[in-house]
Amino acid sequence: MERFTGKSLLERVAIGRIYIYKKQEYLLEKRNIDDIEGEKKRFHEAREAAMKELQGLYDKALAEIGEEEAQIFEIHRMMLEDLDFIEGTESMIDGEKVNAEFAVSETGTTLSNLFASMEDAYMKERAIDVLDVTKRVVNRLAGVEDGGMHTKDPVIVVAEDLTPSETVQMDTNKILAFVTRKGSSNSHTAILARTMNIPALVKTDITLDDKYQGQEAVVDGTTGELYIKPSKELMDSMVEKKMEIDRKDNELKKLIGQESITADGRKVNLYANIGNVEDTKKVLENDAEGIGLFRSEFLYIGKNTFPTEEEQFRAYKAVLEKMEGKKVVIRTLDIGADKKADYFNLDQEENPALGYRAIRICLTQPDIFRTQLRALYRASAYGTLSIMFPMIIALEEVQEIKKIVQEVKEELQRENIPMGDVELGIMIETPAAALISDDLAKEVQFFSIGSNDLTQYTLAIDRQNEKLEKMCDTHHKAVLKLIRMTVENGHKEGIWVGICGELAGDTTLTEQFIHMGVDELSVSASRILNVRKAIRECV
Amino acid sequence: MKQFTYKVTDELGIHARPAGLLVKEAAKFQSSIKIKNGTKEADAKRLLNVMTLAVKQGNTVTVAADGADEADAVKTLEAFFKANL
Numbered sequence: 001m002e003r004f005t006g007k008s009l010l011e012r013v014a015i016g017r018i019y020i021y022k023k024q025e026y027l028l029e030k031r032n033i034d035d036i037e038g039e040k041k042r043f044h045e046a047r048e049a050a051m052k053e054l055q056g057l058y059d060k061a062l063a064e065i066g067e068e069e070a071q072i073f074e075i076h077r078m079m080l081e082d083l084d085f086i087e088g089t090e091s092m093i094d095g096e097k098v099n100a101e102f103a104v105s106e107t108g109t110t111l112s113n114l115f116a117s118m119e120d121a122y123m124k125e126r127a128i129d130v131l132d133v134t135k136r137v138v139n140r141l142a143g144v145e146d147g148g149m150h151t152k153d154p155v156i157v158v159a160e161d162l163t164p165s166e167t168v169q170m171d172t173n174k175i176l177a178f179v180t181r182k183g184s185s186n187s188h189t190a191i192l193a194r195t196m197n198i199p200a201l202v203k204t205d206i207t208l209d210d211k212y213q214g215q216e217a218v219v220d221g222t223t224g225e226l227y228i229k230p231s232k233e234l235m236d237s238m239v240e241k242k243m244e245i246d247r248k249d250n251e252l253k254k255l256i257g258q259e260s261i262t263a264d265g266r267k268v269n270l271y272a273n274i275g276n277v278e279d280t281k282k283v284l285e286n287d288a289e290g291i292g293l294f295r296s297e298f299l300y301i302g303k304n305t306f307p308t309e310e311e312q313f314r315a316y317k318a319v320l321e322k323m324e325g326k327k328v329v330i331r332t333l334d335i336g337a338d339k340k341a342d343y344f345n346l347d348q349e350e351n352p353a354l355g356y357r358a359i360r361i362c363l364t365q366p367d368i369f370r371t372q373l374r375a376l377y378r379a380s381a382y383g384t385l386s387i388m389f390p391m392i393i394a395l396e397e398v399q400e401i402k403k404i405v406q407e408v409k410e411e412l413q414r415e416n417i418p419m420g421d422v423e424l425g426i427m428i429e430t431p432a433a434a435l436i437s438d439d440l441a442k443e444v445q446f447f448s449i450g451s452n453d454l455t456q457y458t459l460a461i462d463r464q465n466e467k468l469e470k471m472c473d474t475h476h477k478a479v480l481k482l483i484r485m486t487v488e489n490g491h492k493e494g495i496w497v498g499i500c501g502e503l504a505g506d507t508t509l510t511e512q513f514i515h516m517g518v519d520e521l522s523v524s525a526s527r528i529l530n531v532r533k534a535i536r537e538c539v
Numbered sequence: 540m541k542q543f544t545y546k547v548t549d550e551l552g553i554h555a556r557p558a559g560l561l562v563k564e565a566a567k568f569q570s571s572i573k574i575k576n577g578t579k580e581a582d583a584k585r586l587l588n589v590m591t592l593a594v595k596q597g598n599t600v601t602v603a604a605d606g607a608d609e610a611d612a613v614k615t616l617e618a619f620f621k622a623n624l
Contacts, residue, residue, distance in 0.1 A: 071555075071556055072555075074556070074559070075555040075556060075559055078559040078562070078563075078586050079586060079587065081586070082562075082585060082586040082587050083582075083584060083585045084585050084586075084587050084588055085587065111587055114587070114591060115587075115590075115591070118591065118593060119593075120593040120595075122551075122554060122593075123590060123591070123593045126555060126590060129555075130587070276550070277550070278550050299597075303597050303598075304577060304598070304599075307597065311546075311597070
């Protein structure tokens, strides 16, 4: 038995035989040519033939897989009409008197490098598209056929990397899983795997050795492992794991439309965390009962200037309208630490997690804060809005926030702008806030416990530091004690208390949280049904 | 020369597909057409060039046409941006 590991994209298991997919190798030759016009004509004929092929692939992908996966061939076709590509190739044939294969390949590499060097993750991935499409033209010129996949039974496809034109030529009914040595979660293979709901490993440490061809294997997407020639015991356990995943999947789907209520009748509000407007779709698909954490940073990050009031208003309004009256908790700006935007002109800090961030920025630069609050209150007329404030450590901060909020509301009233009733709450994510939660509870209408930061600040452990992973006990008694204390102090003042960090989705803690009296859990949309199941099993 | 500015609201920004459609629109005009995103500038008739601008949601781009049909070009492209981006 041999074991390899990669980065898993989907928590599923596949069992089957290995199919080593190798690209047809074509040895590129550089030749000098005399007939320049003739060579250019060859180039354009091959280019047009490739465009026709791509039209065919587009139609096939559209019929078999769907619009999302098909689009790429349309884009490839357009790339072959691109003037930089055409002129680059022609001028190389002209200037260097080289064969079309070489000129196309060189031009393609230059253009591809341009994309590969970009910072934008989406555009970086487009480098492979440029190479894919130029290779198609080179293959036409050289008369090389694309390597298809020849197999009778469904297989686990193992490849260096897969281009969309390669995957589309594969019969999707014959693919159990993808394993690639390269690739990323943004690659086409990843999109396809998610659409097909099959496991996929990228960046896997396997060599494409022919000895693996046809070997029995298992892809365990829950751990990111690939086993070749698995032992009988491992195989048995994997068969069981696969059946279990399929069974659970079906079970979970049945929970759509059901209440999040314990066996003894306690109702828990099960909400979702989102990071942008589009995430709302997944929230509704997974039947969340509201949004417990809408991170507003997406409006600020990746921009050149501050978002305007109007722009923010539109985003908040869109989410409130999509949620049709269900509760939406929006967290005000939590920038600083690892989340930065240039135009904030934040200084380089020795200790950013303990530095100038979140509410500290808002209270120091109240103009930024007021713009956001105005946008939020304007949007409040379109649904059920709650606002919460991050990184609180002191009572005075909350009082100051409330003063600014009051001013903003009065200002909007004077402008005759309609507003809804808005609940105000704070994040409990510092040990300080948890310890004075008795006082804080008198000032606000809810608490939301941010377990990620609360854990980091309580244990003094940076969660991103791999060396500390072993020491970072996410179930540490100290953190759980602070959570319990916060819930109790909140309830004494009659306000609701929720959890919106990663712990909220940890189903091994669900029962404990419910016993503590937690009123709300807010988790990523994909975890909603898992947590609902855990809640329904609690007594 | 005529120009307009537009703030991109599409969630994906000017990704590959709208870039392709944009280039097709731009190619209908004789005028030279440039798109500016911050300090970067691209020829609106060149797909790969437009893509390398990496225009994201929220970016404000300036589209400028220069030539005999510049007024038509700006009008058509502004409508295109509003409808698609």
